[in-house]
Amino acid sequence: MDWEKYESTALDSFADAGTREELTTAHTAALGRKSELKTALREVRDRRTGMTLNAIRVRLEEAFTAREGELERADLDERLSDDAFDVTVPGDEIPVGQLHPTTQVRRLIEDTFLGLGYEIRYDREVETVEYNFDKLAFEPTHPSRSPRATFFLDDDTVLRTETSPSQIHSMEGKPPPIYMVSIGRCYRRDAIDATHYPIFHQFEGLAVDRGLTLADLKGTLLHVMRALFGEDRRVRFRTHFFPFTEPSMEPDVSCGVCGGEGCRTCRYSGWLEMGGSGMVDSRVFQNVGLDPEQWSGFAFGVGIERVTQLRHGMAEIRPLWSPDLRALRQF
Ligand SMILES: [Zn+2]
Known part of the structure; x- marks a missing residue:
């Protein structure tokens, strides 16, 4: 198994995720319970390989968390710009009624x-x-x-x-x-x-x-x-x-x-x-x-x-x- 390639593919999939749903899917694929990395970590017997795989896992989790933060901020920015309130725009005139x-x-x-x-x-x-x-x-x-x-x-x-x-x-x-x-x-x-x-x-x-x-x-x-x-x-x-x-x-x-x-x-x-x-x-x-x-x-x-x-x-x-x-x- 080429773990260097596994890591770089996983990092690319995090970077490519444009939404939080896509990021979750990428996370499941690279770090989920049934992912190759987790399976290998469960089965590894030799300490060095174990340390290498665990280091990859830690780096990938960090990369995932960082990307998750980016997407959250992007979401927030978008919502804020949708609700943007320009105080300099003249208001609509509210018609005031009067008694007949x-x-x-x-x-x-x-x-x-x-x-x-x-x-x-x-x-x-x-x-x-x-x-x-x-x-x-x-x-x-x-x-x-x-x-x-x-x-x-x-x-x-x-x-x-x-x-x-x-x-x-x-x-x-x-x-x-x-x-x-x-x-x-x-x-x-x-x-x-x-x-x-x-x-x-x-x-x-x-x-x-x-x-x-x-x-x-x-x-x-x-x-x-x-x-x-x-x-x-x-x-x-x-x-x-x-x-x-x-x-x-x-x-x-x-x-x-x-x-x-x-x-x-x-x-x-x-x-x-x-x-x-x-x-x-x-x-x-x-x-x-x-x-x-x-x-x-x-x-x-x-x-x-x-x-x-x-x-x-x-x-x-x-x-x-x-x-x-x-x-x-x-x-
Ligand atoms: Zn008169």
């Missing part, structure tokens, strides 16, 4: 009324005709009762056309005094245009107590409008008609674009229409079992999209219902 403009206004409204000690309600959107119309003293012939104006689910059930049913729910729910604001979605069969959409958000305030007057309504609306639009705003009332209030008034807030001088936004009137309001009609009190001689109250309803539109000077409400983030990011 309608939600921003809703939260501002909630904060304002909480500050006034009002309870906040979120009532059902599917409502009975009884609560949406009858108990709010809508006349049987009122145009809102038409299926052309209102979404009927069946003869007795509608998608609420305003948040006003909350007035009935709150008055039936507990005895006065009541100070509540109801916030949520309402539905009407409106054609879509710059200022109309079949779904909209409304907030509806109701106060029932002893001795409430129009002055309380006006003071409350003034406070709320200033919270929504700025401390310099003024409020005025125009008489109107709503089934569930008497007297009924439409509140206007002074135009913030022109300061009341008159401009395109306010159609040169200096005032912006904000919704409906009035003193709770005695028939509504009777419908919920309250004595109108004892109790008085005021109510108001304002469109949240309208508020959002005016706060941001939006000509259109349609972007508020658009899933296009480019439109919404402007606010």
